[in-house]
Amino acid sequence: MYSLQIENLTKRYRHDVVVDDLSFTVQPGRVTGFLGPNGAGKSTTMKILLDLASASRGRATFGPTRYRDLDDPTRTVGVVLEPNAFHPGRSGRNHLRILADGAGIDPARIEQVLEMAGIAYAADRRVGAYSLGMRQRLGIAAALLGDPPVLVLDEPGNGLDPQGIRWLRDLLRARAAAGGLVFVSSHLLAEVEHLADEVVVISHGRLVATGSLSTLRKAGVSVHTPEPRPLTRILTDAGAAVHAAPGGRLVVRGLPIAEIGDRACAAGIALHELAPEAGSLEELFLDWTDADKPAGAPAAAAKAPNEPQTEVVPL
């Protein structure tokens, strides 16, 4: 089984640092969501991983092996990167035939993946006449052509209808359940919330959170205090993300529950409530990727306040 390892990965374009000292690991048997705002460096990271772009520093490998050194890349890693990487005048079937020819895959597999992706009925139509959803399905069919144990998918849900989203979710969960590695970037947070076991979140090219989604979602603390302003300032200075919540409460992320209590106590601020609070992925994402924060600021740390830290990497 392959794991996916990103080690100190940095990519510079002239003076712009697109990926900045990024390190994380993705394990097989899980669906891992790769999240970040537009321009965070997700696609660049994936391209470096797939040897389509070079790293300025660091490594991105499948196990110990770079993509270009894999014995049989098409049968090892299935990829969806560009939603429109098709010649519009070529049929979907011929697109897959070309890939099968190049990879030495049995042509019978083409029919299987066309059926699997639900586009067998349109296989002989020009891709230029496909809807975005059909092109996305064709891209996923191409990724599955070599029946690879690893899937690296960049926004695979784009353009899919609800049935397509459900199909994709079931497919990816089944691949992970069978021991495969599924690494999927998406900006559809609700979808990731349904799909992913783990998440890796980057912003401005830097890692801001990684770990089990269930643990990360619990990484908030509800605080009720008669002095919200000074407490907010103290906690923000300590690197936490603090938001006002209904009922005069504050929701604090990025600091363990005990540290919040200790800091309030040290400042002489009374607390009427201090309790763990689960947040939605959207709330977490906005906290982690707050544009006003410097990249990688400790505020983005996804520490679970009341759970062991083993599944979460605090930053």
Add this chain to the structure above:
Amino acid sequence: MTWPRLVRGELRKLTTTKLPWGFLAVLILFAGIDAAVVVWGTDMDGSKTFISTAEDQQSLMAFAFNAMLGTGLFGAIAVAREYGHNTVVPMFLTSPKRSRAVLAQLTAVLLGGAVLGLVGQALIISGVALALPSTAYGFLVSAGNVTQLLAASTLAGATGAVLGAGLGAAIRNLGGAATAVVLALFMLPPLAVQLFNDAASWIPPTLGGVISGVSTEVTLWAAIAALLAYGLVPAAIGLLAVQRRDVV
């Protein structure tokens, strides 16, 4: 046996779009024009002496330079559109060792260019042969010279396609690559001749004439070597450019 598989995939790429059919249509048009010239064309004095000897007929039918120019555009379009349509992404994912992928692509384009050159020359010979009975002259070119014409256009077609493919890989933009082919084969050689008189013997139209047996400016082998250089230099530039660049 990765490389033959890649070549097969690249050949399928060429044959699963309308690109070769478009070029075939142009070749048929060329053959029709040559046939029409034979039927209706005359010299200044109203005679048809331009087809009166075997040499004249061979010269009329010599297609090598046109084959090179046409397949140069074919190669440029075939490769540059890969970047335009992003199909270069699955290509490099299938073969992350890019030199293999590009060499397979160059091989497929070379074969396509050779076939287009051969078919184009065969159509022109056929068109002229069919048109000659409407004149007072018969088909005078020997079988050996017909064979030379076919071989010359095949070689020129292959070379032109590799030249175009190399420029397509280096430039990536379809319009830019096609313009570069026209500049390299059609615009710059006359300018080079203006600057250096001796260059006239080494420009593609002259070399095409030499390998077709209708010119003796340089030796046949020197002409073949020079034509190959016209193809190989841009191909090497394209290959190097692809190795170094990110696919973005």
